[in-house]
Amino acid sequence: xxxxxxxxxxxxxxxxxxxxxxxxxxxxxxxxxxxxxxxxxxxxxxxxxxxxxxxxxxxxxxxxxxxxxxxxxxxxxxxxxxxxxxxxxxxxxxxxxxxxxxxxxxxxxxxxxxxxxxxxxxxxxxxxxxxxxxxxxxxxxxxxxxxxxxxxxxxxxxxxxxxxxxxxxxxxxxxxxxxxxxxxxxxxxxxxxxxxxxxxxxxxxxxxxxxxxxxxxxxxxxxxxxxxxxxxxxxxxxxxxxxxxxxxxxxxxxxxxxxxxxxxxxxxxxxxxxxxxxxxxxxxxxxxxxxxxxxxxxxxxxxxxxxxxxxxxxxxxxxxxxxxxxxxxxxxxxxxxxxxxxxxxxxxxxxxxxxxxxxxxxx
Numbered sequence: 065x066x067x068x069x070x071x072x073x074x075x076x077x078x079x080x081x082x083x084x085x086x087x088x089x090x091x092x093x094x095x096x097x098x099x100x101x102x103x104x105x106x107x108x109x110x111x112x113x114x115x116x117x118x119x120x121x122x123x124x125x126x127x128x129x130x131x132x133x134x135x136x137x138x139x140x141x142x143x144x145x146x147x148x149x150x151x152x153x154x155x156x157x158x159x160x161x162x163x164x165x166x167x168x169x170x171x172x173x174x175x176x177x178x179x180x181x182x183x184x185x186x187x188x189x190x191x192x193x194x195x196x197x198x199x200x201x202x203x204x205x206x207x208x209x210x211x212x213x214x215x216x217x218x219x220x221x222x223x224x225x226x227x228x229x230x231x232x233x234x235x236x237x238x239x240x241x242x243x244x245x246x247x248x249x250x251x252x253x254x255x256x257x258x259x260x261x262x263x264x265x266x267x268x269x270x271x272x273x274x275x276x277x278x279x280x281x282x283x284x285x286x287x288x289x290x291x292x293x294x295x296x297x298x299x300x301x302x303x304x305x306x307x308x309x310x311x312x313x314x315x316x317x318x319x320x321x322x323x324x325x326x327x328x329x330x331x332x333x334x335x336x337x338x339x340x341x342x343x344x345x346x347x348x349x350x351x352x353x354x355x356x357x358x359x360x361x362x363x364x365x366x367x368x369x370x371x372x373x374x375x376x377x378x379x380x381x382x383x384x385x386x387x388x389x390x391x392x393x394x395x396x397x398x399x400x401x402x403x404x405x406x407x408x409x410x411x412x413x414x415x416x417x418x419x420x421x422x423x424x425x426x427x
Contacts, residue, residue, distance in 0.1 A: 076275075083330075083333060083340075095141040097196040098112075098116060098239070098305045098306035100118075100119050101304070101308055117195075120369075123298065123371045125190070125191065125233040126191065127149055127150065129151065130150075130152070131154075131228075132152070132190065132193060133188075133192045134146075135193070135223075136156070136178075136196070136197020137162070137166065138159075138196075144169070155172070155174070156175075158176070159175075178222055179222070187225075187226070187229065190228060190233040191234070193238070194223075194238040195237075195239050196241075198240045199276070199278045199280055201219055202278065205250070206279065207250040208250035208251055208254065212279070213289055216285065216286060216289035220289055220290045220292070224294065224377060236294060237372070239302065241365050241366075242280055242281055243280050245364055245366075253273045254273065257274065268356050271346075275344055275353070280365065293374070294372035295372065296370060296372055297372065301366060301367070305367070306358050307358035310354055314348070314352065321349070
């Protein structure tokens with residue numbers, strides 16, 4: 065396709081988190097998900113981050129003895145809270161830097177894609193959490209080719225398989241960015257951002273695809289794909305929470321760029337990835353594309369927290385009908401409350417050499 069650069073995917077996500085760890089983690093930002101402000105932007109950042117994890121773990125009934133799988137576990141903030149509650153948390157990530165950071169703190173984190181988890185983990189967990197990771201599971205090229213539904217349905221089938229059907233919890237909770245008040249096709253998002261009108265919706269979306277890897281779901285898409293395996297039982301629009309969190313990230317990131325120590329950490333990355341590093345610096349500090357997603361009275365994206373109950377499996381309509389065609393465009397302000405999400409580490413199989421699996425002990 066002329067004018068497109070489609071070399072984005074899991075490696076882009078790995079590079080993204082390597083970059084963010086160098087800029088943000090050392091500035092006191094441990095994980096890259098929104099806080100829970102309860103409608104009050106004056107809540108301290110650290111308190112909001114703590115309350116978000118507590119909300120998610122409460123939703124899946126995490127307590128002493130609970131077995132929780134964290135898919136796209138980041139730097140392990142949620143896994144630490146599982147441990148403090150007396151539960152057993154296991155995380156998977158495709159970021160080597162994040163896996164090392166988690167293991168250094170005694171967390172059980174595997175360097176692999178959720179797609180590589182074998183049958184030995186079937187029925188081993190009470191609950192699954194995907195806190196800001198689903199945005200990376202589908203690429204823009206997948207959406208353009210009509211593969212997005214099949215990928216999301218495979219994801220929910222995996223969540224269903226690893227949950228113990230005898231568990232009293234049997235829940236999944238996710239936090240995911242969705243397209244909403246915007247009309248950008250996957251083909252436009254795959255174009256070089258420099259070929260588009262600067263600061264247009266298409267420009268920002270093309271930067272997001274190249275900066276973070278992955279592509280957001282459309283409103284209602286996750287609910288449709290989960291239907292054979294899970295029933296949506298709760299949802300919350302957390303767009304304002306992500307807006308307030310992102311503005312704090314911007315403040316912290318800009319302060320950290322004044323530090324000589326940060327540049328000492330960042331320079332080796334920039335030397336290895338000069339084009340990617342320059343693009344990310346532009347995206348975050350000039351275009352402010354990440355923050356653009358959540359700004360304004362009708363922000364381009366919406367961010368949803370969703371809780372799902374495990375069901376006996378049903379025959380998938382998507383499997384019977386075959387893959388859906390490419391979406392004509394991404395709109396949905398009137399469907400925000402029912403929409404379903406996207407956001408943080410695409411766990412694409414075969415891109416990263418991962419760990420051999422040691423299954424958790426049965427409950």
